[in-house]
Amino acid sequence: MRYFIDISYKGTSYHGWQIQKNAHTLQVEIENALFRLLGVQTPIMASGRTDAGVHAKQQIAHFDTAEAIDIERLKYRLNRYFARDIVINSIVEVKPDAHARFNATERAYEYYVNQNKNPFLQELSYYFPKPLNVDLMNQAASKLLGVQDFESFSKVKTDVNNFICNITRAEWQIENVSLVFHVTANRFLRGMVRALVGTLLEVGLEKITVEDFKKIIEQKDRTAAGDAAPPKGLFLSKVTYPSSIYSN
Structure with a gap:
């Protein structure tokens, strides 16, 4: 199953979106939260990378799961997990081949x-x-x-x-x-x-x-x-x- 996750964040405390060695990034933070809540490694792919200190009112990323998930429960648990500078606005199921980066118009x-x-x-x-x-x-x-x-x-x-x-x-x-x-x-x-x-x-x-x-x-x-x-x-x-x- 593939899902789009709609995220808002204040980028001040992060070294950008993308995973980097020895750096605190948003992708790492969100993947760690998904791993903790879903129990499996869950890579995410965003619509694009934001640099260190850049913010997002709407960033979209996709992730996959082996089985269907309770969307509202996961959204609630993620928002409890994150600090105040990251908010999950919504999670929606999309088609299996939908891509957060390549399908963005x-x-x-x-x-x-x-x-x-x-x-x-x-x-x-x-x-x-x-x-x-x-x-x-x-x-x-x-x-x-x-x-x-x-x-x-x-x-x-x-x-x-x-x-x-x-x-x-x-x-x-x-x-x-x-x-x-x-x-x-x-x-x-x-x-x-x-x-x-x-x-x-x-x-x-x-x-x-x-x-x-x-x-x-x-x-x-x-x-x-x-x-x-x-x-x-x-x-x-x-x-x-x-x-x-x-x-x-």
Whole structure:
């Protein structure tokens, strides 16, 4: 039996999602909990990896069991097991060949910038008190839309076959006390969202123009783009799947 597990987490205390030697990661934490509660080693596969310090409002992972499980009981026991920084939102049965990574059709991220010093947002946003021209930032963000090569915003050491992504949303919005960058695509490259944010902030500071930003995309060179924004402001916010993967 295969199940999708919907997870929210605050990534501050974790060295990212993926299992790493001698590191406290979310995958290790969740697999250990499943082993303790199910009594067997239960590997999980996520929709994608989040870096150290990055958060998730919705991360999806799949796992297999030999027999059907009591979903609500497992969800309850997992939430009792975890510390406050991990929450299981739901567990649903899916078809045996459903895959949390390869079947995802869209992923959405949010990046939070806080321009007023706020002790309650220190670990959940990037404190950036300098004045920003948000209109220019949105003009530049609009240049990201569509199917393009985003090598300029990818980490250099990566194992992907290509740097092509289809971005369907890219915009800045003011929400409560934060400035939030919303970006949705079929896939993202390693470090891509943080590199986009760091470069768009340079547009907002008027250090580079909208036309400069467009040229950075076209250069396909990571050294042309700005520094990556800190991980603490980044959230994986939604992962979308076709309805056909779910069990009837």
